[in-house]
Amino acid sequence: MNKYVISIVGPTGIGKTKLSLKLAKFYKTEIISADSRQFYKEIAIGTASPSAANLKEIKHHFIHHKSILEPYSVGDFEKDAINLIQLLHQKKSIIILIGGSGLYINSITKGLNSFPKTNPEIRANLNLIFKKKGGEFLAKELKRVDPITYAKIDLKNPRRIIRALEIYRSSGKSYSSFLGNEKNSRKFKIINLGLTAERKIIYNRIEKRVEKMMENGLLEEARSVYEYRHLNALNTVGYKELFKYFQEKISLEEAIEEIKKNTRRYAKRQLTWFKKQKNTTWFDYKSNLDVILDQINKEIQA
DSSP states (O other): OOOOOEEEEEEETSHHHHHHHHHHHHHHHEEEEETTTTBGGTTTTTOOOOOOHHHHHHHHEEESOOOOTTOHHHHHHHHHHHHHHHTTTTOSSEEEEESOOOOHHHHTTTOOOOOOOOOOHHHHHHHHHHHHOOOOHHHHHHHHHHHHHHHSSOOHHHHHHHHHHHHHHHHOOOOOGGTTTOOOSSEEEEEEEEOOOHHHHHHHHHHHHHHHHHHHHHHHHHTGGGGTTTTTGGGGGTTHHHHHHHHTSSOOHHHHHHHHHHHHHHHHHHHHHHHHHSSSSEEETTTOHHHHHHHHHHHHHH
């Protein structure tokens, strides 16, 4: 019997969780989250984690299984998730994979490129340079040593720049030179589904979601983790803006507007990333479940 992983992607707030629950019920299966922020138990509200009722209704994996104090990389996730999928496939032919973190989704559907081991001191030094001189300074170095990566990555994401420079400084070879290396093969087939909507609708849903998060206690949640604001897990939309409010750099109203603005920008980047991925069938967020099931059946039969 063939084994399948149904991957559901799309911008934040589009309804991926809702669809994943419907499919999990239909196929009597379980859900694997590939949302890199929903791993952390301390930040459930700001990461729009599934509700307690959802988690009770359908078995989820990689939700709140880590603390923000525990380092957890995409490589760690790939290893743990692939092992779990193999275990689940012993009893279930179909598993649902859901997430808005493109790199984490790809680590399961495609596998990660093989990069050399790096010296932790190099990363620490790069982080120190970033704090003192900023991302533009590091981006200039990246442009000089690896123009291919410089042209492709999100230069507004310092973690990506630091990672590329870490590889270069550790190996003497560019980050881009390691791309395309042989990846681990998968013993299951991937069915890629995407949810989307008109940009105006996406943005409206985001604004309502942010307002709902604030009603649910995001401010208090952010305050509870403020002392750990230096951690990578908290370098994310919803917390960075409120940390600025706690530091009296902006008002609460300004922080909320920044969260909405930055979440819209994040959703735009998500769509750009996912639209570049091949073999994804896209559906309007209001699509009937039967239409989506028909597409899944076609791919299984093919």
